[in-house]
Amino acid sequence: MSNDKIIAVTMPKWGLSMTEGKVMEWLVEEGTDLNVGDPVVDIETEKIANTFEALDSGILRKKVASLDDILPIGALLAVLAPSEVSDSEIDDFVSEFLENYVPPAPEEEEEEESAYQYIDADGYRLRYSKMGTGVEKIVLIHGFGGDADRWLFTQQPLSEKSTVYAFDLPGHGQSSKSVTDGTVSGLAQTVMAFMDSLNIAEARLIGHSLGGAIALQSAISCPTRVTRLDLIAPAGLGEEINVDYINGFIETDNRKEMKGLLQQLVADPELVNRALVNDMLQFKRTDGVSNALSQIAAGFIDDEGRQSRIMREEAALLTIPINLIWGSLDKIIPADHARGLPTQIKSTVLDGYGHLVQLEAATEVNAVLAV
Amino acid sequence: MARKITFQQAINEAIDQEMGRDESVIVMGEDVVGGSGADGEMDAWGGVLGVTKGLWGKYGDRIMDTPISEAGYVGAAVGAATAGLRPVCELMFIDFMGVCFDQIYNQAAKFRYMFGGKAETPIVIRTMFGAGFRAAAQHSQCLYPMFTAVPGLKVVIPSTPYDVKGLLIQAIRDNDPVIFCEHKVLYTVEGDVPEESYTIPFGEANIAKEGDDVTIVAVGRMVQQSLEAAATLSKEGVSCEVVDLRTTSPLDEDTILESVENTGRLVVVDEATPRCSIATDISALVAQKAFGELKAPIEMVTAPHTPVPFSGTLEDSYVPSPEKIASAVKKVSEYTK
Numbered sequence: 001m002s003n004d005k006i007i008a009v010t011m012p013k014w015g016l017s018m019t020e021g022k023v024m025e026w027l028v029e030e031g032t033d034l035n036v037g038d039p040v041v042d043i044e045t046e047k048i049a050n051t052f053e054a055l056d057s058g059i060l061r062k063k064v065a066s067l068d069d070i071l072p073i074g075a076l077l078a079v080l081a082p083s084e085v086s087d088s089e090i091d092d093f094v095s096e097f098l099e100n101y102v103p104p105a106p107e108e109e110e111e112e113e114s115a116y117q118y119i120d121a122d123g124y125r126l127r128y129s130k131m132g133t134g135v136e137k138i139v140l141i142h143g144f145g146g147d148a149d150r151w152l153f154t155q156q157p158l159s160e161k162s163t164v165y166a167f168d169l170p171g172h173g174q175s176s177k178s179v180t181d182g183t184v185s186g187l188a189q190t191v192m193a194f195m196d197s198l199n200i201a202e203a204r205l206i207g208h209s210l211g212g213a214i215a216l217q218s219a220i221s222c223p224t225r226v227t228r229l230d231l232i233a234p235a236g237l238g239e240e241i242n243v244d245y246i247n248g249f250i251e252t253d254n255r256k257e258m259k260g261l262l263q264q265l266v267a268d269p270e271l272v273n274r275a276l277v278n279d280m281l282q283f284k285r286t287d288g289v290s291n292a293l294s295q296i297a298a299g300f301i302d303d304e305g306r307q308s309r310i311m312r313e314e315a316a317l318l319t320i321p322i323n324l325i326w327g328s329l330d331k332i333i334p335a336d337h338a339r340g341l342p343t344q345i346k347s348t349v350l351d352g353y354g355h356l357v358q359l360e361a362a363t364e365v366n367a368v369l370a371v
Numbered sequence: 372m373a374r375k376i377t378f379q380q381a382i383n384e385a386i387d388q389e390m391g392r393d394e395s396v397i398v399m400g401e402d403v404v405g406g407s408g409a410d411g412e413m414d415a416w417g418g419v420l421g422v423t424k425g426l427w428g429k430y431g432d433r434i435m436d437t438p439i440s441e442a443g444y445v446g447a448a449v450g451a452a453t454a455g456l457r458p459v460c461e462l463m464f465i466d467f468m469g470v471c472f473d474q475i476y477n478q479a480a481k482f483r484y485m486f487g488g489k490a491e492t493p494i495v496i497r498t499m500f501g502a503g504f505r506a507a508a509q510h511s512q513c514l515y516p517m518f519t520a521v522p523g524l525k526v527v528i529p530s531t532p533y534d535v536k537g538l539l540i541q542a543i544r545d546n547d548p549v550i551f552c553e554h555k556v557l558y559t560v561e562g563d564v565p566e567e568s569y570t571i572p573f574g575e576a577n578i579a580k581e582g583d584d585v586t587i588v589a590v591g592r593m594v595q596q597s598l599e600a601a602a603t604l605s606k607e608g609v610s611c612e613v614v615d616l617r618t619t620s621p622l623d624e625d626t627i628l629e630s631v632e633n634t635g636r637l638v639v640v641d642e643a644t645p646r647c648s649i650a651t652d653i654s655a656l657v658a659q660k661a662f663g664e665l666k667a668p669i670e671m672v673t674a675p676h677t678p679v680p681f682s683g684t685l686e687d688s689y690v691p692s693p694e695k696i697a698s699a700v701k702k703v704s705e706y707t708k
Contacts, residue, residue, distance in 0.1 A: 177567065286565065
């Protein structure tokens, strides 16, 4: 028996590696009338915690998942249905769902894992993932110390309309660790070489933090190959940067210090879970990473701890659409850098979020990127 | 790039990468070449379970087969370490430590101290331990508590393929003597291991699973057993935090104490015999430094105070099982004064 008025709310899949999530907190009571986009439940993945927002509208009739439940993707979290549907019909729906639900097999997961590919470009072996088949090509460029997973909540939504590539910069993630040219222009050249290798003639570049400076530099150096820029908390637009964070990140090999550093990236320190700290420590403890990070930091920060590659004037001369997105509570690069630019450069400052705004306020950032 | 390899392959890869990186790294041990005179790829067996297979073909005489005299070659390796080499010395089974213990506890462990910091002994002694192989009482013991008791030795007991590679690379680069204890039952366990070289620092426990009700502290194979127990218990509504010590010397006291401060309940799981063991050591630590946090008496799940039996049935019941761990967890979680 199935009832098409009843809608299942299931465990989402955020990013390539997510296989299960933990129910941290219900944000609504049973009986709430939900609209699309309303916050429903906080879910923690192995990477980071995030709020799951309603994909459908309707009355939340029953919460099926309990607090602290760890459930595979696709598992039933709750049920939406109009008030005319009876409680027993809902119970029937739930038991039928549970009876028929098959968690994704490990083989399928392995297939997903292989969504990461490698390509040789600019003398490096670069890891990347490609999603979507749309005409518009988008390349996502993460920031200092990050990797393609920084786009956990960005790549998939964008891929519904575009072909979206996310890659690990040299010295980062699972790309080559020995960096030949760690300057902003050197890394912009790597982006162009990455696009060459994949036969991408022109693309929209979305960059976060240092990746924003690299995207901007790419557009300045190769204006015909960049169709649009979305710069999220970018470097390259002012002198100030939290150099204590940068140096601390390069130097620390200590769990507590690393956790404290990562907490500076977000407004809500609770978002930094043990798995994220572990990931960063594992990355830091890989041979060659410290050297690579020092080299890249020296490429955009001077001895006085100020940004050395500032492109405000060059940015003002670009004719392509440029979008700036910042969290108002950014503790790494101040949101003030979005001010005083020509009016053709659009700027959105999201209130109450930190530097990793695309993870912390994924929905809001995705809404800006979708325009 | 991470891919799945076995615990055993991860050990081989760590030695291979360090030998490739640093010419002073050498391997010594009984049968570590195996099939002497062959090309080292196909014919050479590479140790009693094939862990060093293929290395002789790559590094030739830097892989040395030794006579069956632990006192002789372990002593030679300790000397070579003080003279500038980095020997990775294989003591086939930890049970054989008795015949070369002077070289370890009274020589290697003491040099830095006796020579006022002017001597270093960067030796790694890799050794297999643990029950489960039907190898009887003289090839199945868990003697790491004895090494842990000696100041001047670092003692590493990895539990996963990822950890064994990072910890072994760290051990080879470390300037002090390291006793590297490999549980032979783990050799076939597969896990994600990056191809690149990486290290894991000593004295940093790993929280293998987070939880709020009971802390389980374990090492080596007991981490896997504890995780199995924790998975079963979580279905019954008991949330266990599993702390994998990774190294017993140095010991990450902070992680243990912080976890117990959160849960108030402790179960220590140790495959060693119960007296003067890691179980008693951790229990004493928590009783002394976190007594006020405890909501229940500490439970220890260990082997009995007997040699490891040869009979398969007896050996199976000798090793702490997930069921025994789960019942200890229930005991502390249901405890009322």
